[in-house]
Amino acid sequence: MSRAADPSRVLARDPASVARAISMVEDRRPEAEAAAIELLRALAGSGRGASCQRVGVTGPPGVGKSTLASALIRSWRAGGRSVGVLAVDPSSPHSGGALLGDRARIELDPDDRDVFVRSMASGGQLGGLARAAGAVVEVLSAAFDVVLIETVGVGQSETDIEHVADSVLFVVQPASGDVLQFIKAGIVEIPDVVAVNKADLGAVALRAVAELQGALRLGAEARGLHQPPVLSTSASTGAGVEALRSALDAHFAALVQGGQLPAVRLAKSAAWATRLFAQRYGERGIEARGGVRAVRGALEIELARGATLFEALDGVAAQR
Amino acid sequence: MAGKDPPWIMRTYSGHSTPKASNLLYRENLARGQTGLSVAFDLPTQTGYDADHPLARGEVGRTGVPVGHLDDLAELFAGIDLGRMNTSMTINATAAWLLALYVAVAEGQGVPAKALRGTTQNDIVKEYLSRGTYVFPPGPSLRLTVDTILFTVEHAPEWNPINISSYHLQEAGATPAQEVAYSLATAIAVLDEVRARGVNGEAFATVFGRLSFFVNAGMRFVEEMCKLRAFGELWDRIGKERYGVADPKLRRFRYGVQVNSLGLTEAQPENNLVRIALEMLGVTLSKGARARAIQLPAWNEALGLPRPWDQQLSLRTQQLLAYETDLLEYGDLFDGSPVVAAKTREIGEAAWAEVERVLERGGAMSAVESGYVKERLVASGARRVAAIESGEQVVVGVNRFTETAESPLMAGGAADAILRVDPAAEREQIERLAAFRRERDPSGVARALDALRAAAQGRENLVPVSIAAARAKVTTGEWAGALREVFGEYRAPTGVAGARVPELSGGFAPLRERVAELERKIGRRPKLLVGKPGLDGHSNGAEQIALFARDAGFEVVYEGIRLTPRELARTAADESVHVVGLSILSGAHVELTRDFITELAAREVKIPVVVGGIIPEADRGTLRALGVAAVYTPKDFQIARILTELCEIVERSAP
Numbered sequence: 001m002s003r004a005a006d007p008s009r010v011l012a013r014d015p016a017s018v019a020r021a022i023s024m025v026e027d028r029r030p031e032a033e034a035a036a037i038e039l040l041r042a043l044a045g046s047g048r049g050a051s052c053q054r055v056g057v058t059g060p061p062g063v064g065k066s067t068l069a070s071a072l073i074r075s076w077r078a079g080g081r082s083v084g085v086l087a088v089d090p091s092s093p094h095s096g097g098a099l100l101g102d103r104a105r106i107e108l109d110p111d112d113r114d115v116f117v118r119s120m121a122s123g124g125q126l127g128g129l130a131r132a133a134g135a136v137v138e139v140l141s142a143a144f145d146v147v148l149i150e151t152v153g154v155g156q157s158e159t160d161i162e163h164v165a166d167s168v169l170f171v172v173q174p175a176s177g178d179v180l181q182f183i184k185a186g187i188v189e190i191p192d193v194v195a196v197n198k199a200d201l202g203a204v205a206l207r208a209v210a211e212l213q214g215a216l217r218l219g220a221e222a223r224g225l226h227q228p229p230v231l232s233t234s235a236s237t238g239a240g241v242e243a244l245r246s247a248l249d250a251h252f253a254a255l256v257q258g259g260q261l262p263a264v265r266l267a268k269s270a271a272w273a274t275r276l277f278a279q280r281y282g283e284r285g286i287e288a289r290g291g292v293r294a295v296r297g298a299l300e301i302e303l304a305r306g307a308t309l310f311e312a313l314d315g316v317a318a319q320r
Numbered sequence: 321m322a323g324k325d326p327p328w329i330m331r332t333y334s335g336h337s338t339p340k341a342s343n344l345l346y347r348e349n350l351a352r353g354q355t356g357l358s359v360a361f362d363l364p365t366q367t368g369y370d371a372d373h374p375l376a377r378g379e380v381g382r383t384g385v386p387v388g389h390l391d392d393l394a395e396l397f398a399g400i401d402l403g404r405m406n407t408s409m410t411i412n413a414t415a416a417w418l419l420a421l422y423v424a425v426a427e428g429q430g431v432p433a434k435a436l437r438g439t440t441q442n443d444i445v446k447e448y449l450s451r452g453t454y455v456f457p458p459g460p461s462l463r464l465t466v467d468t469i470l471f472t473v474e475h476a477p478e479w480n481p482i483n484i485s486s487y488h489l490q491e492a493g494a495t496p497a498q499e500v501a502y503s504l505a506t507a508i509a510v511l512d513e514v515r516a517r518g519v520n521g522e523a524f525a526t527v528f529g530r531l532s533f534f535v536n537a538g539m540r541f542v543e544e545m546c547k548l549r550a551f552g553e554l555w556d557r558i559g560k561e562r563y564g565v566a567d568p569k570l571r572r573f574r575y576g577v578q579v580n581s582l583g584l585t586e587a588q589p590e591n592n593l594v595r596i597a598l599e600m601l602g603v604t605l606s607k608g609a610r611a612r613a614i615q616l617p618a619w620n621e622a623l624g625l626p627r628p629w630d631q632q633l634s635l636r637t638q639q640l641l642a643y644e645t646d647l648l649e650y651g652d653l654f655d656g657s658p659v660v661a662a663k664t665r666e667i668g669e670a671a672w673a674e675v676e677r678v679l680e681r682g683g684a685m686s687a688v689e690s691g692y693v694k695e696r697l698v699a700s701g702a703r704r705v706a707a708i709e710s711g712e713q714v715v716v717g718v719n720r721f722t723e724t725a726e727s728p729l730m731a732g733g734a735a736d737a738i739l740r741v742d743p744a745a746e747r748e749q750i751e752r753l754a755a756f757r758r759e760r761d762p763s764g765v766a767r768a769l770d771a772l773r774a775a776a777q778g779r780e781n782l783v784p785v786s787i788a789a790a791r792a793k794v795t796t797g798e799w800a801g802a803l804r805e806v807f808g809e810y811r812a813p814t815g816v817a818g819a820r821v822p823e824l825s826g827g828f829a830p831l832r833e834r835v836a837e838l839e840r841k842i843g844r845r846p847k848l849l850v851g852k853p854g855l856d857g858h859s860n861g862a863e864q865i866a867l868f869a870r871d872a873g874f875e876v877v878y879e880g881i882r883l884t885p886r887e888l889a890r891t892a893a894d895e896s897v898h899v900v901g902l903s904i905l906s907g908a909h910v911e912l913t914r915d916f917i918t919e920l921a922a923r924e925v926k927i928p929v930v931v932g933g934i935i936p937e938a939d940r941g942t943l944r945a946l947g948v949a950a951v952y953t954p955k956d957f958q959i960a961r962i963l964t965e966l967c968e969i970v971e972r973s974a975p
Contacts, residue, residue: 015894016924023896027843062690095832096845097870099816103891104879110887119895121845121875 452857
């Protein structure tokens with residue numbers, strides 16, 4: 001753990017090096033930051049992360065996200081693509097501890113070095129993703145063709161996940177009140193693809209698909225956005241999984257072919273950096289630098305210059 | 321008084337090493353006055369693996385006898401007339417197979433199936449919840465259970481095809497009301513399935529009458545007695561109201577019992593003999609709720625495997641109560657007691673309310689799959705652990721009255737006070753299996769397995785094809801392997817993530833501070849992997865450690881049971897955990913820990929490892945020599961102290 005990870009071995013997907021690299025960027029000690037920045041720089045310098053497809057999976061507890069994620073992983077692996085997974089579980093608000101149990105639901109061939117699963121606690125009181133999540137995604141992106149980030153959709157995590165993923169998959173199950181919750185929560189603008197899992201429930205599943213399509217159409221029209229596809233899947237039988245994987249791949253391919261990917265990622269990184277900035281320096285820190293918009297602009301400039309996340313935060317903090 | 325009631329069937333749960341060694345043990349036990357047999361199988365047999373399977377390593381003959389094929393079971397019962405014996409088999413996922421072997425062996429003895437008496441435990445729900453020897457998903461598992469029931473009702477009418485077990489629910493933490501509720505919910509799931517298979521009227525009533533239960537009895541023996549009275553009342557009501565069983569005889573609540581092993585202590589182990597005797601009172605005092613069969617654990621079970629003399633002492637305890645006291649000369653002593661009636665009503669009402677909650681969730685199978693029942697049990701278990709830790713629940717010799725004189729029973733050291741399984745037994749069993757395979761007709765085996773697979777894909781009862789497979793010399797691993805191909809395998813919910821545990825009392829504040837301090841020092845929250853390597857499915861201890869570590873502020877990775885050392889090493893490495901805790905109760909701790917440490921080294925990571933389980937004193941040194949940082953046994957009930965030590969271990973090994 002103490003040894004620094006060798007970036008070339010991370011790029012070569014050496015599991016021990018990937019694990020060590022993640023621990024380095026998770027390390028909260030001030031004296032550890034320099035090494036983390038150096039590592040992230042070296043990984044960014046390889047340019048490998050640019051072609052990595054980052055997929056966020058979220059949704060309420062118990063809808064079968066992990067089983068569905070597991071099926072998607074198998075599908076990508078069958079197509080010869082390597083997959084890195086970041087499984088995020090909530091931290092206990094009382095103790096700050098966490099039970100990380102999601103990897104149990106992801107079936108792995110213990111000898112397949114082209115799949116790597118890392119669990120992480122959400123940390124903090126905000127729900128959502130831990131401070132280091134963005135950096136961990138950067139590490140995984142340098143090593144794997146696909147990075148899958150899985151969170152339990154409670155509180156902040158639905159919105160956080162879009163900052164670190166190129167595509168967000170929202171998973172619901174029919175007849176559970178999820179659909180209504182989803183509409184009420186006003187998060188219809190976040191998902192790029194929606195899956196109604198447990199499609200084996202038949203007619204109820206079809207109704208849920210129709211309801212969701214209606215809600216998403218209204219949301220999309222109001223904002224002049226593209227309406228996300230709604231697919232029905234059954235993680236237990238595997239039905240619909242290939243179509244879902246294609247829809248996710250197509251969403252990413254469109255970003256790449258349209259040339260928007262770099263700009264989209266920059267904007268997302270800036271939004272994520274702004275959240276970290278607020279966490280670190282508080283409302284006052286933001287006000288002192290001219291408000292959220294100004295901070296985000298400054299961070300975006302730093303990131304556009306090739307600064308790593310941590311450097312951008314330090315850089316903008318130093319601008320007084 | 322017209323005379324004495326006949327005593328219950330007296331058994332001892334036993335079996336180890338090889339069929340031959342176990343056969344000798346059984347014959348000795350019968351000669352000492354035991355009136356039935358209770359077969360303990362090893363974990364490979366219970367989970368459907370042959371002795372030479374990688375997952376069976378270190379486990380063959382460990383927790384029970386290995387039965388890999390027809391010849392093994394024939395040898396186990398050599399010289400024992402199955403037409404006259406009453407045999408209880410603790411077997412679940414592979415129950416249909418062991419029943420098939422039993423029928424085939426009896427046939428070899430010239431005994432027809434209709435003369436067989438005994439029990440297959442055959443309750444998969446509590447395997448998902450507590451005991452962990454499940455194999456197939458809930459749907460196919462329920463089918464196998466019902467196939468067994470329908471087969472025996474027709475062909476072996478004296479057999480108890482299922483022994484619905486609340487025993488292991490109590491070990492997992494269940495309160496008396498939960499124990500009653502989840503067992504009854506399991507029975508309802510099974511009976512509903514029987515009805516769905518088209519069994520009605522008198523045939524259904526017969527099935528109802530064949531269902532029996534296997535319960536636990538703890539130290540609160542008055543409450544336990546009332547629990548059993550409540551159990552009987554609710555069972556009668558379910559028979560009458562839900563299923564319309566008219567004959568009251570068929571609605572009688574029939575149960576066997578093993579008194580509580582979990583409460584037996586490693587400290588001052590001789591006290592356990594008294595505990596066992598007192599616990600037996602709860603299931604014998606009330607004639608109206610008396611056990612049909614009793615098996616008692618031995619005083620030294622928390623130390624390791626009991627020796628023949630230890631088992632004899634437990635048998636004598638039963639015999640003293642049945643033959644020397646006047647208990648069996650009276651009618652029910654408690655009918656008409658307002659105290660007993662009130663307690664019985666309280667437990668019955670609470671249990672029924674919980675049955676209804678389970679039914680609202682779609683019944684026992686759905687409530688297991690969703691994790692609901694498991695979460696309730698884990699939460700109850702956490703309350704019990706906390707009560708012992710705080711001293712609110714007294715455990716003599718453990719959290720009170722700990723000063724003790726030297727015990728002469730332990731004069732030779734703890735290593736001398738238990739039975740050691742000969743490590744050569746595993747090799748011997750593997751060689752025996754190889755010889756068995758060499759001498760059979762491979763084409764007959766292939767045909768039998770094809771027939772089994774075809775039957776599994778269809779709807780035919782699987783017991784007759786299994787009996788044919790037994791005769792054709794199919795092995796346990798081949799039988800289960802064929803069904804795994806058709807049915808798939810299952811991982812049950814761990815229940816820890818969703819368990820709502822009340823905040824623990826003050827004891828945790830200093831520990832949380834300690835964890836926070838450690839986080840500042842090492843840069844990340846201490847991350848602990850709780851691992852259950854091998855076939856042992858007793859996960860209650862691992863789950864409690866995981867929960868309490870989370871409450872102390874650790875990040876805890878826990879993936880459930882039955883993982884190979886290699887899978888766990890991969891998890892430890894990929895997750896960059898700071899410390900690994902392995903929990904192994906089967907006795908295979910040395911082999912599994914050695915394999916795990918070797919796998920870890922192969923991944924070029926150095927992570928401290930601690931081991932918990934039923935670990936004899938003599939193995940402590942062996943484990944330490946392998947590099948294990950600490951060893952915990954049932955004596956270590958103070959979770960706060962264990963977690964503080966884990967902090968120290970992490971700190972020492974951190975850069």
